[in-house]
Ligand SMILES: Cc1cc2nc3c(=O)[nH]c(=O)nc-3n(C[C@H](O)[C@H](O)[C@H](O)COP(=O)(O)O)c2cc1C
C-alpha cells in the first residue's frame with residue numbers, strides 16, 4: 001500500500017456520498033488500507049460521517065445571536081433533512097446555513113419557507129445572481145500604500161513579487177522576513193522567519209509547503225475573503241515560500257465548506273498556469289471533511305495523509321518532521337498573503353504599518369456591531385477603533401472575545417487594550433486568528449460560555465483524556481449550574497480547567513476552558529457568584 | 539569527543555543508552571511513573587497523559603513514554619505540579635467511567651481505580667453518562683466491549699495493528715463519543731479479526747473483556763489463582779496463566795480464564811492465539827480422556843496404567859514389524875507436539891523401529 005493511496009481516503013469517501021454502509025469496504029479495497037482504518041477515518045469527519053443531512057444550520061455564537069434557532073426550527077418543521085453544525089466561517093453573515101458544501105449567507109426563516117420542504121431549492125435571498133457572495137470588507141480604500149492585502153484592490157497577475165524573490169538568496173530572504181517582523185496569523189503569532197529557517201536547515205531536501213485554509217475558529221472568516229478576493233496574493237505567496245525553502249509541492253488544505261473559495265483558487269491557479277508564472281511548482285488542492293481540529297497544523301498533516309485528524313505529539317515540529325515525515329512549512333492564508341507586499345515594499349515598510357506589532361491585520365468582527373465584516377487595520381488597534389470601522393456598537397458593550405472562542409471573554413474595560421498578540425497575552429487572552437466577537441448587555445454570559453464550551457466538546461478530536469472528558473465535563477457543569485440540577489456544579493471546574501491546560505496534547509484542549517475561566521474571573525455575577533477580591537475564579 | 543549519555547533524574551545523574559525514553563530510564567532506576575496507554579510492544583502514543591514529567595526548560599510537561607532521553611536533560615518525576623496533574627487527571631477520568639467498581643472488575647482488572655487509589659485522586663467529581671457506542675449485536679463468542687469502562691487509550695487498536703498486523707478494530711467517531719469500532723459496526727466475526735484476544739489482554743480497564751467468564755459471573759481476576767502452564771495446542775510453547783477459581787466445583791477448582799504472562803517475560807511476549815486464550819473449556823468436558831484406555835478381550839475400552847498402555851502399544855507395533863517388516867509401519871506426529879517431541883518421534887521411528895516412514899502433520 002503506498003502512502004499516496006491512503007491520502008485518497010477522504011476524497012474517495014466523499015465520492016461515495018460519505019460513510020454509507022459498504023463504502024469503507026470499497027475504499028479499503030481501492031486503497032489497500034485496512035477497512036476498519038478507513039471506517040475510523042470516515043467516522044472522524046462530520047461531512048462524511050453524517051451523510052444524511054445535506055442541510056446544516058450553524059449554531060455558533062454569532063449565528064445564534066442572529067437567529068439561527070429560528071431558522072433551524074423552521075427547517076425542521078418543514079421536514080428538511082437538517083441538522084446543526086459548528087462555525088461555518090460566516091459569522092459576519094449570520095445565521096449561515098450549509099447546503100451540501102456551500103455556505104448560504106444570512107438565511108432567514110422566510111428563505112427556508114420558500115424552499116417548501118425541498119432542500120435542493122433552499123437559497124438565501126441575499127445571494128447575488130452572478131458569482132459567489134462576499135462579505136463586507138473595509139475600511140474604504142483611501143491609501144493602498146498602507147495596505148498589505150488591499151482586499152478591495154485589483155488582482156495582480158504579473159508574478160513580479162515572485163520574480164523579485166527569485167533574485168534573493170536564502171539568507172537575504174530570511175533577513176527580509178526577520179526585518180518585517182511577520183508573525184503567523186493562524187493563531188499562535190509565531191515569528192515566520194524562524195520556521196522558514198528551520199525548514200531550510202533540515203538535511204532532508206524533499207520539503208513541502210502547506211497552506212492552512214481550514215479556517216474554523218469561531219468568529220474568524222478572513223481567510224475566506226482573502227481566497228475569494230485576492231487568491232493572487234495567496235498563490236504568489238506560496239510560490240515565494242516554496243522557492244525559498246526548496247519545495248516543489250505545495251498542498252492547499254481548504255475546509256470542506258469552502259466551495260466558493262475553492263473555485264476562486266482553482267480559477268486563479270489555471271490562470272497562473274496559463275501564464276506559466278510559477279513553473280516547477282505543483283499546487284495540490286485538498287478539501288477538508290468537516291473537523292475544526294484539522295486547522296491545528298499537525299492534525300491537518302494527518303488529514304492530508306488520509307488519517308484521522310488527531311494532532312501529533314511535539315517535538316518534533318512539522319518544520320522538522322511534517323507531511324510524510326518531510327520538513328514542512330505550514331502557514332495560515334493571511335500569513336502567506338503578506339509575502340508579495342513584503343517582497344515588493346520591504347520588511348521595514350511592513351513592520352512600521354503596525355502599532356505595537358508588525359504589519360496590518362485582517363480583523364474579523366461579528367456579533368453586536370453595525371457592520372460585521374473583515375477590516376484591514378494596523379496590528380494593535382483597540383476594540384473601539386475596530387468597532388468604529390465596523391459602523392459602531394449595537395447596544396451597550398458587555399464583553400468581547402478578541403480572538404475566537406479559544407480566547408475566552410474580556411470585559412468592556414479592556415476595550416482600549418491593543419488587539420495584538422503580546423498585549424492580549426498579558427490579559428490572559430490571545431489574538432489568535434483575530435476573530436473578534438462583540439456581545440452587548442442583552443446577552444446572558446453564562447449562556448454564551450455554554451455555547452463556546454459546546455463548540456470545543458463537539459470539535460475535540462478525542463485523543464487525549466483532559467480534553468475529551470474535560471470539554472464535556474465543563475459544559476455539563478455549566479448546564480447543571482444553569483438548570484440547578486446538581487449541588488455545587490462548579491465546585492471542580494477550576495481543577496478541571498487546570499488539568500485541561502496542563503494535560504492536553506494540543507491547543508484545543510489547552511485553551512478550551514478559557515471561555516469559562518475568563519467569564520468566572522471577569523463576570524462572576526453572571527454565575528450568581530460574588531466577585532472575589534483578587535478578581536480570580538473561585 | 540562524544541558527550542556522555544547522562545541525564546539528571548530527580549536530582550541524580552544517571553546513564554542512558556541512545557534511543558531510550560525517559561520512562562524506560564526511570565523504570566530501570568526503580569522509579570514508578572504511572573501509565574495507561576503504554577505497552578512496550580507498541581509505538582508510544584502519549585495519549586493517556588498519566589506519564590507526564592517535568593523537564594527543565596520545557597514549558598509543558600511531556601509524556602515520558604514518548605520523550606527520548608537527551609544528554610543533559612534534567613527530569614523530575616515527582617513534584618507538586620506532577621502530583622496535582624495526576625490527581626486531577628485521574629479524577630477527571632473517573633467522571634467518564636463506570637462508577638461501579640464491582641461491576642467493572644467483573645469484566646477484568648481495572649487499573650484506573652487502582653491508580654486513583656494509589657495517587658489519592660478524589661472520586662467525587664460527579665459522573666457523566668457514557669456516550670461511547672457499544673456493538674450490542676456482535677455475535678462473536680469471545681470478545682465483549684464494555685464502553686462504560688473504556689478510557690480510549692487505543693491500546694487495543696494499536697496492538698491489533700502493530701503486533702497482530704490485523705487492524706480489525708479502529709478508533710471511531712470523535713470527541714467524547716470516540717469509541718472502539720469495527721468497519722460498519724459489524725460483528726468481529728465478519729471482519730479480519732482472528733480472535734487472538736490480544737485486545738482483551740492489553741486493555742487496562744476491562745473494557746475489552748472475555749465473554750465467557752462474564753456470562754458465568756466469575757469472581758474478579760485478582761481473586762483467581764494464576765497457574766503458569768504451557769499451551770499444548772501447538773509446538774511454539776507459549777506460556778499461559780490458567781486463572782483458577784479455587785472455590786468452584788465444590789473446592790476442586792475450575793479454570794475460568796486464560797491470560798498471557800506480561801509482555802517481555804516469556805517467549806510469547808504476552809501474545810496468544812485464539813486457541814491458547816479461549817479454547818480451555820475442554821478441561822471440564824465430560825468426555826475428556828484423562829487416563830490411558832486399552833481395549834479388553836470383549837472389545838470394550840477400559841482404564842489402564844501408563845505402563846500397561848505403553849507395553850500394549852509397543853507389543854502391537856513390534857508384532858506388525860515382525861510379520862510385515864519395518865516399512866509397513868509409519869509414524870505421524872502431531873503439530874501440537876514440540877520440536878523436541880517431534881525429534882523423539884523420528885528417533886523412535888528410525889532408531890527403534892528402523893523405518894524412515896516418519897511424518898508430521900504440519901509438514902506440507
Ligand atoms: C485547535 C486549533 C485550531 C487551529 N485552527 C487553525 C485554522 O483554522 N487556521 C490556521 O491557519 N491555523 C490554525 N491553527 C494554528 C495552526 O496550528 C498553525 O499554528 C498555523 O497554521 C501556522 O501558520 P501561521 O504560522 O501562519 O499562523 C489552529 C491551532 C489549534 C491549536
Ligand code: SF4
Nearest residue numbers: 461463464467506509
Ligand atoms: S487536546 Fe483535544 S483536540 Fe487536542 S489532541 Fe487532545 S483531545 Fe485532541
